[in-house]
Amino acid sequence: MRAALTALAVTACLVAAPGAASAAPRCDTAPIRTAMKALDRIGVGIAVTVKSPRCGVWSGGVGLADRRTGRKVTGNEHSRIGSDTKAWTATVVLQLAGEGRLTLDDTVEDHLPGLVRTRHYDGREITIRALLRHTSGLPDYLAAPFWKDEEEHRWDHIEPLRTVRQALRLPPPERTPSGFAYSNTNFNLAGLIVAKVTGRDIGTEIRRRIIEPLGLRDTVWPGDRTTLPKPDLRGYVKRGGKTVDRTEWNTSEADASGALISTGADTTAFWTALMTGRLLAPAQLAEMKETVVDDLGQDYGLGVEGYRHAPGLVTWGHSGSMPSGHKFRNAVTDDGRRAVTLLIGSDVFDSGKVESIIGALIRDLR
Numbered sequence: 438m439r440a441a442l443t444a445l446a447v448t449a450c451l452v453a454a455p456g457a458a459s460a461a462p463r464c465d466t467a468p469i470r471t472a473m474k475a476l477d478r479i480g481v482g483i484a485v486t487v488k489s490p491r492c493g494v495w496s497g498g499v500g501l502a503d504r505r506t507g508r509k510v511t512g513n514e515h516s517r518i519g520s521d522t523k524a525w526t527a528t529v530v531l532q533l534a535g536e537g538r539l540t541l542d543d544t545v546e547d548h549l550p551g552l553v554r555t556r557h558y559d560g561r562e563i564t565i566r567a568l569l570r571h572t573s574g575l576p577d578y579l580a581a582p583f584w585k586d587e588e589e590h591r592w593d594h595i596e597p598l599r600t601v602r603q604a605l606r607l608p609p610p611e612r613t614p615s616g617f618a619y620s621n622t623n624f625n626l627a628g629l630i631v632a633k634v635t636g637r638d639i640g641t642e643i644r645r646r647i648i649e650p651l652g653l654r655d656t657v658w659p660g661d662r663t664t665l666p667k668p669d670l671r672g673y674v675k676r677g678g679k680t681v682d683r684t685e686w687n688t689s690e691a692d693a694s695g696a697l698i699s700t701g702a703d704t705t706a707f708w709t710a711l712m713t714g715r716l717l718a719p720a721q722l723a724e725m726k727e728t729v730v731d732d733l734g735q736d737y738g739l740g741v742e743g744y745r746h747a748p749g750l751v752t753w754g755h756s757g758s759m760p761s762g763h764k765f766r767n768a769v770t771d772d773g774r775r776a777v778t779l780l781i782g783s784d785v786f787d788s789g790k791v792e793s794i795i796g797a798l799i800r801d802l803r
């Protein structure tokens with residue numbers, strides 16, 4: 438760890454502008470070292486990527502990537518990023534809005550006529566903006582009896598349209614005063630709208646509009662693929678009091694709400710590009726950052742979560758969770774200059790401590 442961070446500091450000095458190296462502020466690795474020690478005490482495998490103005494981008498890890506072989510996390514592992522996919526989907530939708538191919542005030546009925554028309558739900562009254570902000574009032578399809586035991590469907594191919602129809606049979610969810618009710622159904626519907634507008638599925642549009650332009654070589658839309666690219670961060674869950682490996686999983690049902698596979702470096706590059714205007718025009722980025730209060734008392738925009746840390750410190754990101762045991766946490770500052778990304782290979786850890794470590798690290802990065 439010390440050698441890696443020393444090398445990081447040396448690299449930061451080497452890339453300083455000619456003649457300015459002596460005057461340039463030095464890379465301070467102390468906050469990263471402190472955070473890595475704290476994360477190591479969490480006791481699970483975690484791949485870490487950090488971006489700071491003076492140190493650039495660094496990746497490392499704590500714990501084991503594979504408990505069976507004893508392979509340690511190094512920071513370049515592939516993992517499922519779960520609901521962080523929602524930010525990528527929202528970016529595609531906002532790009533289409535910027536191109537005039539849809540508007541955020543379009544309704545579901547405008548693009549998918551007759552699909553949402555039940556006693557409780559009416560697609561004529563649900564806008565694309567409401568889908569992306571989780572204020573549509575649609576329930577989460579994962580609340581359907583079909584998903585009571587997700588492992589029963591671990592290997593199944595499930596179309597996103599099927600998940601929407603499962604949700605439409607459910608009663609309305611409980612909503613916050615802002616109208617917020619988190620629902621994966623919203624984003625699977627948004628993905629179907631993208632397909633209707635472009636003639637291509639959401640995975641293809643994410644690849645064409647984000648992955649390829651940004652040169653993200655380690656980000657994958659899996660389709661029915663059940664394995665992760667190597668090197669992989671194995672996913673572990675508790676079953677019957679035992680820790681078991683559930684890495685292999687068909688996540689086709691997650692689709693626009695959570696299917697992506699990526700690395701810490703790639704997701705950091707995506708969020709940096711998003712916050713610095715490389716993916717969205719100013720008007721669309723401003724729309725994305727217009728928030729409501731969510732069910733956790735935090736801020737939720739269009740496919741992005743706003744986090745309030747210390748006074749005056751606001752960051753953006755989107756957490757992720759998959760039944761394979763993979764978790765995702767990240768935070769990036771408004772200007773994109775500081776970022777922290779964690780890929781976590783277990784569904785059992787102290788989430789509060791992890792969030793506290795992220796907040797302290799992004800506060801202290803220089």
